[in-house]
Amino acid sequence: QKEVEQNSGPLSVPEGAIASLNCTYSDRVSQSFFWYRQYSGKSPELIMSIYSNGDKEDGRFTAQLNKASQYVSLLIRDSQPSDSATYLCAVRDNDMRFGAGTRLTVKP
Amino acid sequence: GAVVSQHPSWVICKSGTSVKIECRSLDFQATTMFWYRQFPKQSLMLMATSNEGSKATYEQGVEKDKFLINHASLTLSTLTVTSAHPEDSSFYICSAPGQGVTEAFFGQGTRLTVV
Numbered sequence: 001q002k003e004v005e006q007n008s009g010p011l012s013v014p015e016g017a018i019a020s021l022n023c024t025y026s027d028r029v030s031q032s033f034f035w036y037r038q039y040s041g042k043s044p045e046l047i048m049s050i051y052s053n054g055d056k057e058d059g060r061f062t063a064q065l066n067k068a069s070q071y072v073s074l075l076i077r078d079s080q081p082s083d084s085a086t087y088l089c090a091v092r093d094n095d096m097r098f099g100a101g102t103r104l105t106v107k108p
Numbered sequence: 109g110a111v112v113s114q115h116p117s118w119v120i121c122k123s124g125t126s127v128k129i130e131c132r133s134l135d136f137q138a139t140t141m142f143w144y145r146q147f148p149k150q151s152l153m154l155m156a157t158s159n160e161g162s163k164a165t166y167e168q169g170v171e172k173d174k175f176l177i178n179h180a181s182l183t184l185s186t187l188t189v190t191s192a193h194p195e196d197s198s199f200y201i202c203s204a205p206g207q208g209v210t211e212a213f214f215g216q217g218t219r220l221t222v223v
Contacts, residue, residue, distance in 0.1 A: 034211055043201055043214040044152070088151065096142055096205065096212050100151040 002027045006099035019076040023089030032092040035074045037085045079106040110136045114215025129187045129218045131202035138204035141185035146199040192222040
């Protein structure tokens with residue numbers, strides 16, 4: 001069974017701080033990795049995608065991938081209250097599987 | 109990005125009845141559709157993968173006779189919850205993968221409540 005594991009949280013950070021979200025996956029052949037943000041009762045929305053080892057930055061978001069360690073992370077710099085949501089790690093090869101999600105709260 | 113339209117967004121049905129959920133790809137052809145279920149405060153659980161013109165592949169523990177999936181065309185996949193019971197109440201979401209191993213595009217989700 002393919003597994004995607006996330007630190008379950010909840011994670012609470014003050015406004016302006018860095019939020020760090022982590023994810024590990026079990027299937028070594030996985031090729032694509034994604035971070036989605038989901039608000040309660042809504043569909044997930046894509047935040048970041050990463051396909052190769054290293055860092056990928058997009059505005060306040062940085063995704064990090066280490067295929068040897070089967071690890072992917074998301075850093076949110078200068079966290080804002082509007083970033084409060086559940087963040088889902090997703091791994092894709094023939095299908096797309098999600099971690100359990102980490103609930104992030106950014107306190108003003 | 110590509111658009112997947114899911115309908116209805118919410119439905120309330122009586123126990124024992126069937127409910128059909130539709131997902132349409134509006135501006136692209138979706139040969140594959142992923143169907144997920146999400147209970148409150150839990151993650152998206154993959155139920156099945158449908159492929160146009162062939163039988164769906166169900167995840168372990170998902171009853172294929174209860175959750176009927178049809179993918180008769182390149183733009184439409186349907187999930188029918190048959191003989192629904194209160195424990196089937198959940199948030200159902202479809203998702204069509206992009207080309208290759210790129211992201212997947214989600215429908216808006218359907219909140220099913222069985223009373």
